[in-house]
Amino acid sequence: MRDSSTDQRAVGFLLDLIDADSAVRIRRRIGAPRPGGNRRRAAHAALKLTPVPxxxxxxxxxxxxxxxxxxxxxxxxxxxxxxxxxxxxxxxxxxxxxxxxxxxxxxxxxxxPPVPQPVVELGLVGALRAATAMGPARQAASMVLGQDDWRTVTAADRERPLPGYARWALSVRPDCPPSLRERFGSHPKFTHRVRRAGVLAGSGVYATAHGPAAHVLTVLSLGPALFPARVRDAENALRPLVRDHLGDREEAWAVLAQLLDTFHGTAPELIMTAGAIA
Structure with a gap:
């Protein structure tokens, strides 16, 4: 396979979904290095260089x-x-x-940085309600910090819906509670805006519905070391596909490694394509 750390991480993430003995044999066949001893340190270094949602x-x-x-x-x-x-x-x-x-x-x-002046003068909810443009709305939304603040915002919206700009600024926050985001909207334009902001429904959805596959798998390869609780959904979503379409077939894995760089589809599409070609 190509001598690229990102390619190696992407393929390595999938190889970790099969049994260890088969993974060793396949790594040898496709020229993939064995994982290093300190995965957390390697993941830290990779994170610095990897754009992530x-x-x-x-x-x-x-x-x-x-x-x-x-x-x-x-x-x-x-x-x-x-x-x-x-x-x-x-x-x-x-x-x-x-x-x-x-x-x-x-x-x-x-x-x-200093607390935005509208929040100082009006409080968090007051500043959100006073926002009549995206700039002030983003400033106010930036001060929603932690679960208590999100509960406060949720209660305020239930009492009286927040203005549109405030809802928009809050909805694209990746830590906005999903239940609150659902209150803010479900129109396709709204969901497209949220997705463009890098907000994901979960690692399982990211693994199966986003692309290109090489980048998605590279990001997910950081998971066991950096976000182990969240990456399990991605592993569980991809494991059956890897088992059914690649298994322990060396040729299928070799095809996957060759396709990786130029494949623009999702990880499931990559896995199924490699399996079909082999």
Missing amino acids: SSVLVWILEEDDPELNAAVYGHRSADEPMRRAVLRGMPFGPGRTGPLRVDTVLRKHAVE
Whole structure:
């Protein structure tokens, strides 16, 4: 296979879905290196170079690990609310409370931006209700930090629907609760806007419905080390396809490795195509 770390990570993610003995034999056949000993360190290094949907960064933050939080803080796809939440030690994991330890380097050198003036003057909900353009709406929405704030916003919208700009700005936040996002809209234009913002329904949907396959699989290959709780859905979605269309057939895996770079479809389409050709 091509000597590319991204290709190797993509194929490696799929090889981890079959039994270890077959994976060793197939790696030898297609020229894929064996995985290194420190997968977490390798995943950290790969994350710095890999563009990821915004939801993936939230999946990493849900691990509530100070070291991983620092990696998210420094990622080019991280937005201001993520960075602010990291600096404040906000937990993201379901049901977790209390501040997290902040990475030492961030604590010493990173500076949280000022709170937007409308939020200072009107409070969070007041600033959201006062937003009559996207700029102010984004500013106010950027201060929704943590589960308590999302509950406050949800209650406010139930009491009286928030303005359209505020709903828009909140809906494209990757940590917006799905139930609240559903309240905001379901029109195809709305869902398209959300998807363009990098908001994913889950790793299973990402694995099966997004492309190109090489990039999706490369992102998912970071999961076992960086977002293990979330990546399981992707593994469970792809494992039956790998078993049925590739299995332990060396030729099928060799075809998949050859197709990977130029294939524009989804991972399931790649797997089925490689299996059919072989």
